[in-house]
Amino acid sequence: MAIVDVQGVSKRFGGLTAVSDVDLTVNTGEIHCLIGPNGAGKSTLFKLIVGLYPPTKGSIFFDTVDITNERPHARVQRGMSIKMQAPSVFKELPVRQNIQIALQERFSGAERSAEEERLLTLLDLAPDSGKLAGALSHGQQQWLEIGMALALKPQLLLLDEPTAGMSPEETFKTGELIKSFNSEGMTVLVVEHDMAFVRQVAQRVTVLHLGKIFARGSLEAILQDEKVAEIYLGKAHAH
Numbered sequence: 736m737a738i739v740d741v742q743g744v745s746k747r748f749g750g751l752t753a754v755s756d757v758d759l760t761v762n763t764g765e766i767h768c769l770i771g772p773n774g775a776g777k778s779t780l781f782k783l784i785v786g787l788y789p790p791t792k793g794s795i796f797f798d799t800v801d802i803t804n805e806r807p808h809a810r811v812q813r814g815m816s817i818k819m820q821a822p823s824v825f826k827e828l829p830v831r832q833n834i835q836i837a838l839q840e841r842f843s844g845a846e847r848s849a850e851e852e853r854l855l856t857l858l859d860l861a862p863d864s865g866k867l868a869g870a871l872s873h874g875q876q877q878w879l880e881i882g883m884a885l886a887l888k889p890q891l892l893l894l895d896e897p898t899a900g901m902s903p904e905e906t907f908k909t910g911e912l913i914k915s916f917n918s919e920g921m922t923v924l925v926v927e928h929d930m931a932f933v934r935q936v937a938q939r940v941t942v943l944h945l946g947k948i949f950a951r952g953s954l955e956a957i958l959q960d961e962k963v964a965e966i967y968l969g970k971a972h973a974h
Contacts, residue, residue, distance in 0.1 A: 737796075738798055740759075741780075743794070744757050745792045746790055754776045754783065756947065757776075757793070761891070764920060765922060767922075767925070767940070769941050771949065772944065778895060778926060785893055786802070790803065797810065797891070816887045818884045818892070824868040830863055830871065831851065838886045841886065857912070874905035889921070892913075897927070903931075907932075940953070
């Protein structure tokens, strides 16, 4: 069962076609990675799915409902939760308060307190819960923001390059965190170009190149595809 179904979507900016006639299916319950070299159109496609850009043509369905023209907040209410590349936590507020603000949409009273503790523990932020969010390391700020996205109890968590700027240890920890939400039934779509991270988490992979779908399939199939290795190593233009 597809939770996201992108059908024939294109996005033009003036004379530039950033995304060209893309079909993408994300199945319920999977971790799906959208990968490709810089400039492949990954972030544009991500912004189309979350509603930050309207498509020039094509349709986008979420849980079988046509959301092509819906605003981002309407998509969030349907069960999408979004974490963009740069962390946008409330830096001047304590960590715990950031989580509380995120939880207030869905929870109140004792249930909210329990959920707050669960998230702080899950994110390994309980020891730092009294610190100002701005005082956390870059990696911890990213985890806090992932926690704030999780507070909405989404059906689908969308992450745009969640490990950008992280150390290898933080990247690995982020991967384990994502796998833990997924094992509880959450569907995750990740835009990423760190292949070690993709190997760690992906169940299915879609490769974009020059705004088009270049390859798709299981992680194993994609890793064995010589054409995918070529575009990553920059040899594609030689053929």
